[in-house]
Amino acid sequence: MTASALRNRIQAQLGIMMPETKEALVRSRLQRRLAALGVDSLEAYERYLATSPAALEELRELVSAITTNTTSFFREAPQIDYLVEQIVPSILATERYATVKVWSAGCSSGEEPYSIAMALADLQRRVPGWDYAILATDVSPRVLDAARTGVYLADQAAAIPRPLHRYLMTSRDPERPLVRVRPELRAKIAFHELNFMDPRYAVDDVFDVIYFRNVAIYFDPPTQDAVVTRLCRHLRPGGHLMIGHSESLVGRDVPVRHVAPSIYRKPARGRTRPIRVHRVTAEQERA
Ligand SMILES: C[S@@+](CC[C@H](N)C(=O)[O-])C[C@H]1O[C@@H](n2cnc3c(N)ncnc32)[C@H](O)[C@@H]1O
Structure with a gap:
């Protein structure tokens, strides 16, 4: 039976x-x-x-x-590079005191939003004068509890680029090497329970970037289209949607266009904010 x-x-x-x-x-x-x-x-x-x-x-x-909660720090790192090297500089080129808003949708145990936070905090250190805020959601209460604590095995942290280890605290117990994300970074992320199957999302914000990676792969195509369409109601015009490398939305009935590998963009209303690379000066780099 x-x-x-x-x-x-x-x-x-x-x-x-x-x-x-x-x-x-x-x-x-x-x-x-x-x-x-x-x-x-x-x-x-x-x-x-x-x-x-x-x-x-x-x-x-x-x-x-x-739920399948497989994740890791700096998974599909080029999408984090794209955020730091292309998207944020283009926002800062037109809005001087911007708060860059990112949604990690299907965040699992937190490695994805913490990776984004570390990369943005590092950019902020080199190019000050703006801020960022991250919403991280998942349907599983168990992974959200783990994500909120921000504690990981030291082995997991090996995937984090070395200079970004400044955002981690390390346990002194050699028997059980652990790391914890620093409180100032944890404070940048709001973790909430959210089910993509809900007809409306209780999110009162629009985002510059939504990371929706390695979640849709478990849904059938009509469900994928419906969820992406709902998510895009919370993406500002000209905002970006990142999906997993083994996923695709090309040719699908969704309000975003393909712009780079696994990266999509919602068409901008009126004038498009151009993607411009903001070069970090040697002086900022040394700071
Ligand atoms: C494989 S993990 C991906 C984690 C992360 N985005 C990444 O790429 O590393 C998929 C996550 O989607 C969540 N998920 C599955 N179905 C969901 C739903 N209906 N609503 C919200 N989250 C869901 C799971 O709980 C899981 O944590």
Whole structure:
């Protein structure tokens, strides 16, 4: 017997494609939940979700168990370079005291928004006079808890460019080498729970850049188009959308155009703010 009702629930609630071929994966990811609730099958688990007064709490556990949260620091680094070398300088060329706003949509355990924060803080050090703010969202409460603490294994931090280690604190325990992102950087990021399947997003802002990487790959094409369209309501005209390197939106029914590998742009209204590279002077570099 298949657990089609549970697979349908996951697909409807999270957008994540759940064909019958993924049933073994669902089973293995939910093993601990089944044991914790004392139920012996996916069908019984689905009945629990459909009838128990505690189902709302269990749905949060289901989300945390079923989502794939693979991520790393400076993953697909050219997209962070593009932000620092192209997008921010072009904003600063027209708005002197700008606050650059970035949304890490599907942020997992925080490596993506912290990488962006480190790169922007480093640019700010060399080119002062502007600010940045980052919104980081995910549907999984478990990864968001980890992201908020900003604590990682020292091995994970090896992917962070050496000069940016100034934004990390290092534990003194040689048995368990850990790093923690410095509080001033953590304060730049607002972490919130958000499900891309919600018909509207409770976000009162428009962003210069949205990183929506390695999330859509789990959705079917109509869901991808609907989510990207909804996200783009929060992208300012001329703003950029970054997706994962194994994803593509070319030829799709979405309000952004391809401008560079895995980088898309929402058409600007009226005059386009040109992308101009702001050269860092030797004096700023030494500061
Ligand atoms: C593979 S991780 C990608 C993390 C990061 N963006 C990166 O590229 O390294 C995908 C993330 O998308 C989140 N996700 C999956 N479905 C979601 C949904 N419906 N709404 C919001 N986040 C979702 C997962 O919880 C997971 O943390």
